[in-house]
Amino acid sequence: MTHPGALDDLVERLIQEQSARTFRAMGWMRLFVLGLSNLLAFPLWLTAPYPNPPPGYKETILLDYGVCLVAFAVSAVLLRAITRGHVKETAYLSVALDYGMFAIFLHGSARVSHLPATLSPDLYLIYLATALQGFSLRLKPVLLANLACVSLTVMAIAMAAQKAHGVVDWSMASLLLIFIVMAAGASVLNVTRTRHVIRQAAETQAEATRVRGVLARYVSEQVASTVLQEGGELGSGRRQHATLMFTDIRGFTNMSEQLPPERVVSILNAYFSRMVDVLFQYDGMLDKYIGDGMMAVFGAPVPHDDHAWRAVQAAIAMRTQLEAFNGERVSQGEAPLKIGIGIHTGECVVGNIGTERRLDYTAIGDTVNTASRIEGMTKDHGVDILMSAETLAEVRDRVIVRAVPGVHIRGKAEPIDLYVLEGLVQRVPEAAVLS
Secondary structure: OOOHHHHHHHHHHHHHHHHHHHHHHHHHHHHHHHHHHHHHHHHHHHHOOOOOOOOOHHHHHHHHHHHHHHHHHHHHHHHHHHHOOOHHHHHHHHHHHHHHHHHHHHHHHHHHOOOOHHHOHHHHHHHHHHHHHHHHOOHHHHHHHHHHHHHHHHHHHHHHHHHOOOOOOHHHHHHHHHHHHHHHHHHHHHHHHHHHHHHHHHHHHHHHHHHHHHHHOOOOHHHHHHHHHHOOOOOOOEEEEEEEEEEEEOOHHHHHHOOOHHHHHHHHHHHHHHHHHHHHHOOEEEEEEEOOEEEEEEOOOOOOOOHHHHHHHHHHHHHHHHHHHHHHHHHOOOOOOOEEEEEEEEEEEEEEEEOOOOEEEEEEOHHHHHHHHHHHHHHHHOOOEEEEHHHHHHHHHHEEEEEEEEEOOOOOOOOEEEEEEEEEOOOOOOOOEEO
């Protein structure tokens, strides 16, 4: 499972990115509107002819102009802080700036305008700002913005009543209150729901990462990607034509008895690291470690028509890797390792085997048993790679082999023919079997 703290960090990072985008957009919009007001609107209103200006007209315009200048400067500072990543710290300051500024504009507009405050454009700019706040996904600032919006709506209704000598237009007031309360509820619900969706997406992403990490321990990155993209069903066992490979280190049990356990683990880790890299290079699946050996499957869980050829190439590459590994060991005064590799191709059942408490994705069947027996024969015949006639039939024109006919193996009533893998051919002859 994904650690809750890591998941919370991921969710917070996603919300932080969305908040930063929203606050940046609102910051630039705020600067644009305030800058336009400073450059055009208020100077024009201040100098424009007004035949019958209401009391306090010029004072109100000057106050609004001053508020715009201060708000423009504060907005520039906030935008700079937001672009530097200080989103949490600026969220409440942005709300306070917007609604404090709107309150002054709304109050000034109610003083000089012939229209009631409930019809003031400033009031509807407040609603727009509140709606935009919801995109930040910051629940507490959104709640604060909605509370400020409701308060300013009540203030507008009170100022409209004052201008009308105490008479309240309850039809307008009721509609406004119903509208703003519903909008506030919808905004908070949207933020809560969106945060929940983001968390679900984060959980899905974290689970996909975990599954990919688990798969990467058994198959190559390419195979893991294919299984995840195609939604490969690993649950039920299915019959599949595949190539099985077993490997084993010769005499490792005797060697390990003479070494400290820590050194044994170190040798195995270094050896397996090289061999598993080769295995994944040819899209083989690491089925399991068996002591100092491995069981691998080619052609599952993702089918490949050339699974036998992939297995043969992997075996040759393992031989090369072992030579390099032994070179390092000899240079350090250690004995070289010898391995045996058995390869067999045929039908097997591939899928999850076990119980609900413990499952293993593996291959079972006579093909698996035969491949294991062939690997055991490498020691008896003093060779490192043996393959069956079934595997040779699929790669005959690409390999150089030496026949070992009539081999009796446990579990088979009749002897079978095996082939020592000598190497790969560069050009494709009709056949390359050494007698």
